Amino acid sequence: MKKTGFLLTSFAALLTAASASAQDIPVKIGVLTDLSGVYADASGPGSVFAAELAVEDFTRQSPGLNVEVISADHQNKGDVASSIARRWLDDDVNAIVDIAASSTAFAVHELLRDSNALALFSSAASSGLTGEDCSPHSVHWTYDTWMLAHGTGRAVLEAGGDSWFFIAPDYTFGHTLVEQTSAVVQENGGEVLGSVSHPFPGQDFSSFILQAQASGAKVIGLANSGQDMINAVRQAREFGVTQGGQSIAAIMLNIHDVHSLGLEASQGLLFASVFDWNLNEGTREWSARFEEKMGTKPSMMQAGVYSAVLHYLKSVEATGTTDADTVVTNMKDTPTDDPLFGKGRIRADGRKIHDAYLFKVKEPSASEGPWDYFEVVSTIPADLAFRPIEDGGCPLAQ
Template identity: 45%
Template sequence: MKRILSGMVAAVFALGASAAQAQDKPPLKLGGILDMSSLYADITGPGSETAAKMAAEDFGGEVLGRKIQIIAADHLNKADLAANIARDMLDNQGVEMLFDVAASATALAAGEIAKARNKIVILNGPGSIRLTNEACGPYTVHYVFDTFAQANVTGLAAVKSGLDTWFFLTADYAFGQDLEKDTSNVVTKTGGKVLGNVRHPLNSSDFSSFLLQAQASKAKVIGLANAGGDTVNAIKQSAEFGIMKGGQKISPLLAFVTDIDSIGLETAQGLLLAEAFYWDLNDDTRAFAKRFQERVKRPPTSAQAGVYSSVTHYLKAVKAAGTTDSAAVMKVMKETPINDFFAKGGRIREDGRMVHDMYLFEVKKPSESKGRWDDYKLLATVSGNEAFQSLEQSRCPLVKK
């Protein structure tokens, strides 16, 4: 009896010690570097932070005996600030993985910090194709979209429908320049012509002089190589100038459902746009959107949906690898297909590109919409292999040719 009691006491102490040891483990910190207050705040911002927290909660709140903690910081769309935040998160705050890093210039800056420290960075909001070309890294993942896919899906469809002369209104930084370049390549290779371009500062409020140049070009399409508030303002002001009524088409080369809501269907109707995700695609997307909207009061953008999907994929890989070591976790992430509401059969290639289906949408007329956020008609589903740059075209040093 004494031996039995002694064994029971020892077992209780062992369990207590194990629990205490688990509680003593530091939290697994994931850091979002976001635009919380400026022109991309609706696209990523607080919604991306919420999506990451939802992913952590749905995973059970801990992994490998460590509580999952989501932290976020506002980079104010400044590359140097994004780099400083990344440095502080990784060096001083114990962050193991960075996510989102909305905007391309900020992503390029923060990505170099993560690369130097052999830390995983998953990019959801940025679009520059450079992120999986010259700036690729062994632990960098470009998850949602990029300028090549946006140009390939939207530009190709437009030129094939007869919209074969283009003028670009471009945000003057890495993302805008790459989006213009990639779309120009698609237009010319498909038999179209580029009649000119004009570049505007980031976060512009007055597009009048730029739009007058675009209008004077007589191009059939004015391609907006910008995003967020810049896209919204450019479309609204083009309507005020009567550009669309004059017969020219406005093509937002990157637009989100939040942008269309800001513009309104009366002005946005008929726009063609490429997206990686739409909340009303199927039962799975609608189920996630309903949960997200309960917290954020609107559906998720593709970037925010991508945050949830990518954080979940990362946590599953940490659990499977049994460690947070970047090499071990990334190996599992690249070996494991992604099948969830965001992507079916998605995969992370050696250059860090997550390949998945893309969608071509047309913005509905007001008479076709059943209510707020019912904004898109699906025109085509484009497979990831068709939408994204091939490995043969890649300029990533990691790609073996």
């Protein structure tokens, strides 16, 4: 009996030590984002704060976990993003999050493929991140080009917009969005009359808008985002695009874009997204905390940073390690659940699955106050919102 008691006591001591060890593990999270460019409003400082909120909420329940958040501006340049990421890996950063712009995302995506750190993409859009070039160390969290193309493209088609001309930035995000939206248009009986690429970032869109007008397309599809999209919409209206019978489809639209453009210029736009601050009590409560600090409501990208960091920390705690392979396996095995996106899951290809929504921008008279811009037209169930896993070609899914 004495020996058994000793063994039980020793086993209990080992469990206690293991638990304490797990809590004492240092965790370093790097928010790599656009702090000063065209995506700064939708990601940028707000994404850094969203990561800090996730750490605050998690450590309130697990106060022993030692988490540090650092940040840097990748300036929307792939070489800058790679340089920062390499330095962070040398400095024992365990997860790099947000990573606005697909060009910078792919640079980090490849760098972390054989590292001991994870990339949690919230602001990058290209569905190629979970396609043939998928990585075992990447999770694509919030949205992607496939979701945008199918959600917005199909809605505009159903409203009668059966001929399109695209204006897109000349990099991966724009090319992919045009390709995937074109496929949706053509598969559903519409036609694509042309497309043009503009430098990224852009300022003067006049020549591109003139080409779109001359095409005679019913819909001018803007496959850009952030300040580029805002500038393009403003200049298109100055050219009288809508007065001439054409309509504008902003395939990628954020709440900050509408805030900048105003409801008068944005009203009636249909677009697909996965988040709005006013969806439910959980999103409203969290967004109020965000606004108190940042002075604005959060974008879906910033909400995605919070959700991704929270789930990552849960897996670090559950596994007692920051080892990338161990943590990402647990992240995929454990269903996701948080107040911003509800219940979801992470597929083998790294695509995080949750509901999406078709939104419509309200008329000014329908808005009940500041930031009340969107109404939900329909809910796109999680399993239909994103590309089927068998269609992506990711080796991890086979």
